[in-house]
Amino acid sequence: MDEEYDVIVLGTGLTECILSGLLSKEGKKVLHMDRNDYYGGESASLNLTQLYRKFRPDQTPPSELGRDRDYAVDLVPKFIIASGELTQILVHTEVTRYLEFKQIAGSFVYRDGRISKVPSTEMEAVKSPLMGLFEKRRAKKFFEFLQNWKDDDPSTHQGINLDKDSMKTIYEKFGLEPGTQDFIGHAMALYLDDDYITKPARATYDRIILYTSSMARYGKSPYIYPLYGLGELPQSFARLSAIYGGTYMLDKQIDEIVTDADGKFVGARSGDETVKAKQVIGDPSYFGAGRTSAGKIRVVEEGKVVRAICVLKHPIPGTDDSDSCQIIVPQNQVNRRNDIYVAMVSSTHNVCAKDVYLAIVSTVVETDKPELEIKPGLDLLGPIYDKFVSISSQYTPTSDGKADNIFITRSYDATSHFETVVEDVQDVWKRVTGTDLVLSKKEVEVQE
Amino acid sequence: MSTKQFQFKLVLLGESAVGKSSLVLRFVKDQFDDYRESTIGAAFLTQTVTLEDQTTVKFEIWDTAGQERYKSLAPMYYRNANCAVVVYDITQSASLDKARNWVRELQRQADPSIVIALCGNKADLSARRQVSEEEAKKYADEEGLMWAETSAKTGEGVTEIFTAIAKKLPLTAPASRSGAARGTTAARSGVDLNKQSTAQGQNEPCNC
Numbered sequence: 285m286d287e288e289y290d291v292i293v294l295g296t297g298l299t300e301c302i303l304s305g306l307l308s309k310e311g312k313k314v315l316h317m318d319r320n321d322y323y324g325g326e327s328a329s330l331n332l333t334q335l336y337r338k339f340r341p342d343q344t345p346p347s348e349l350g351r352d353r354d355y356a357v358d359l360v361p362k363f364i365i366a367s368g369e370l371t372q373i374l375v376h377t378e379v380t381r382y383l384e385f386k387q388i389a390g391s392f393v394y395r396d397g398r399i400s401k402v403p404s405t406e407m408e409a410v411k412s413p414l415m416g417l418f419e420k421r422r423a424k425k426f427f428e429f430l431q432n433w434k435d436d437d438p439s440t441h442q443g444i445n446l447d448k449d450s451m452k453t454i455y456e457k458f459g460l461e462p463g464t465q466d467f468i469g470h471a472m473a474l475y476l477d478d479d480y481i482t483k484p485a486r487a488t489y490d491r492i493i494l495y496t497s498s499m500a501r502y503g504k505s506p507y508i509y510p511l512y513g514l515g516e517l518p519q520s521f522a523r524l525s526a527i528y529g530g531t532y533m534l535d536k537q538i539d540e541i542v543t544d545a546d547g548k549f550v551g552a553r554s555g556d557e558t559v560k561a562k563q564v565i566g567d568p569s570y571f572g573a574g575r576t577s578a579g580k581i582r583v584v585e586e587g588k589v590v591r592a593i594c595v596l597k598h599p600i601p602g603t604d605d606s607d608s609c610q611i612i613v614p615q616n617q618v619n620r621r622n623d624i625y626v627a628m629v630s631s632t633h634n635v636c637a638k639d640v641y642l643a644i645v646s647t648v649v650e651t652d653k654p655e656l657e658i659k660p661g662l663d664l665l666g667p668i669y670d671k672f673v674s675i676s677s678q679y680t681p682t683s684d685g686k687a688d689n690i691f692i693t694r695s696y697d698a699t700s701h702f703e704t705v706v707e708d709v710q711d712v713w714k715r716v717t718g719t720d721l722v723l724s725k726k727e728v729e730v731q732e
Numbered sequence: 733m734s735t736k737q738f739q740f741k742l743v744l745l746g747e748s749a750v751g752k753s754s755l756v757l758r759f760v761k762d763q764f765d766d767y768r769e770s771t772i773g774a775a776f777l778t779q780t781v782t783l784e785d786q787t788t789v790k791f792e793i794w795d796t797a798g799q800e801r802y803k804s805l806a807p808m809y810y811r812n813a814n815c816a817v818v819v820y821d822i823t824q825s826a827s828l829d830k831a832r833n834w835v836r837e838l839q840r841q842a843d844p845s846i847v848i849a850l851c852g853n854k855a856d857l858s859a860r861r862q863v864s865e866e867e868a869k870k871y872a873d874e875e876g877l878m879w880a881e882t883s884a885k886t887g888e889g890v891t892e893i894f895t896a897i898a899k900k901l902p903l904t905a906p907a908s909r910s911g912a913a914r915g916t917t918a919a920r921s922g923v924d925l926n927k928q929s930t931a932q933g934q935n936e937p938c939n940c
Contacts, residue, residue, distance in 0.1 A: 322807075323806050323807075353841075366923075371925055374925055375925050375926055380925050380926060381776060382808060384922050385922050385923040385925060386922045386923060387923060502923055508923050508925075511922070512808075512811060516808055519806040519807070519808040520808065522799075522806060523797060523799070523806065523808065523809075526797035526798055526799045527795075527797045529798075531798065531801070531802075532798070532799050532801075532802060532804035533802040533804060534802070534803065534804040535803070536802075
């Protein structure tokens with residue numbers, strides 16, 4: 285450990301592992317450490333022993349849940365949106381060779397006390413019970429408008445400027461009802477709250493197109509999921525990093541971030557060893573998590589997310605026995621500011637024993653009784669065999685790190701997919717290297 | 733008789749510097765490099781062995797990429813491995829102890845049907861031998877492992893051990909067995925991410 289590195293990466297969450305992999309591939313000398321004896325940090329998938337050790341250290345897993353090794357329980361409920369940026373990174377770095385993906389079988393939305401499938405095609409929309417007859421016609425016009433939009437052809441714009449006009453203007457133009465707006469903004473554009481309505485419509489347009497093109501890709505839902513759980517994602521990027529020379533140390537306590545007299549990063553101390561490097565990247569838990577670290581408050585809490593990992597012995601009622609699904613409970617439906625999400629996977633994805641279903645109910649915390657806030661989501665699940673509830677702070681760095689070479693990533697947010705994780709990767713990459721992240725497909729020899 | 737093709741995931745294990753990568757380099761490319769640095773960039777090697785009955789066995793070979801050094805091999809590494817080559821250095825008796833640990837780890841983490849070969853490398857340095865053939869063979873027999881001594885440097889025993897593994901793998905099993913190994917994503921069940929990179933355009937007709 286007495287060598288000097290270009291970059292020390294702390295924490296093996298997905299964000300850190302992607303950065304580590306990309307930096308190693310660029311030729312940087314990377315040392316990657318984690319305090320846990322498993323990969324993935326906050327975005328790990330745990331077996332039963334690890335799950336109980338984390339949530340109930342005084343209990344052993346019940347034997348009726350089956351074999352420990354059959355489990356890979358995600359800590360963060362996210363799916364990969366098929367046409368999104370993470371897919372791009374997976375393909376370009378060729379870590380897809382370590383992974384196998386399956387579709388998420390269904391995407392549902394809650395309305396007026398029941399759940400319905402999110403229509404993926406015009407045909408489905410016309411049959412969907414979500415809208416009345418006249419509303420369907422109006423919605424059809426709205427979708428045709430989006431579908432036909434061409435930036436360079438004003439005749440397709442119908443007097444709308446996506447970069448100036450708000451979504452409110454567009455909803456009004458097409459006369460869409462609040463329920464339909466909920467559906468479009470939350471189930472398709474995947475906004476967690478209604479702040480988007482008064483902002484320029486471009487971002488919403490992009491998100492709807494991302495949703496529909498993802499939906500069109502494999503058919504059943506816009507999401508795909510790696511077999512053996514989300515924890516495979518950080519592992520595969522860690523392997524990429526290792527293949528390009530990255531050094532890995534798990535189960536390594538980090539006791540101190542060492543800085544010089546000017547506050548610049550010098551190294552990371554573990555016990556009485558200090559490893560030196562030019563730069564450090566790490567998740568917020570290594571930088572005080574809201575408290576002082578190396579003389580400074582380096583991350584601040586922006587909010588909290590509540591997540592309940594629920595073990596079920598049956599598929600979720602009303603989902604046509606789907607082996608996996610997402611259910612969105614839009615905030616307006618349950619008088620909240622933020623949506624409640626349900627994400628469910630099962631043995632089809634090699635994450636649990638046969639006839640077990642793992643559903644995570646989550647939302648952004650709004651009150652001092654977070655567990656009550658997710659009740660509308662829990663109520664959709666039917667009998668819950670067991671439940672592990674956690675409340676995680678959402679940390680964000682206080683500085684861009686350029687002054688002291690300390691670059692901190694963000695906590696995993698409440699969104700249903702990894703697009704904000706990739707945004708964070710791109711942001712940190714730019715702060716660390718000073719250049720934009722450009723993905724080029726090459727390297728990693730394949731020999732026949 | 734028609735030609736049968738099988739594909740298997742093979743993982744390498746063993747202490748650093750026992751010659752894991754050199755062994756594979758000899759097997760795959762028939763090369764040897766005296767001053768080979770620890771593994772960089774050699775991610776994903778494949779080599780095909782043709783058996784006497786014209787059955788072909790394609791090995792998809794996973795190198796540790798150095799992640800074994802600080803006990804940081806990911807569960808992904810063992811996942812769906814059909815066979816493992818656990819390497820020790822015949823001139824370092826401690827490396828056999830490490831090999832025993834890796835075998836235990838495989839018995840704990842890998843599929844119970846995994847075929848394990850224990851490989852005593854650097855047989856060309858037998859003048860400095862610290863591990864006797866008898867000792868290693870006895871241990872391999874106790875644990876039901878295949879065993880051979882090899883020299884990645886001279887090539888001695890290298891092709892032979894991989895061929896022996898190919899023969900021992902259950903070739904009669906349904907094709908799904910080979911399908912269990914991942915990698916070259918084509919022809920897998922599930923979703924192929926590489927296939928569809930066209931659906932990106934700004935003005936792509938949306939499918940509402």
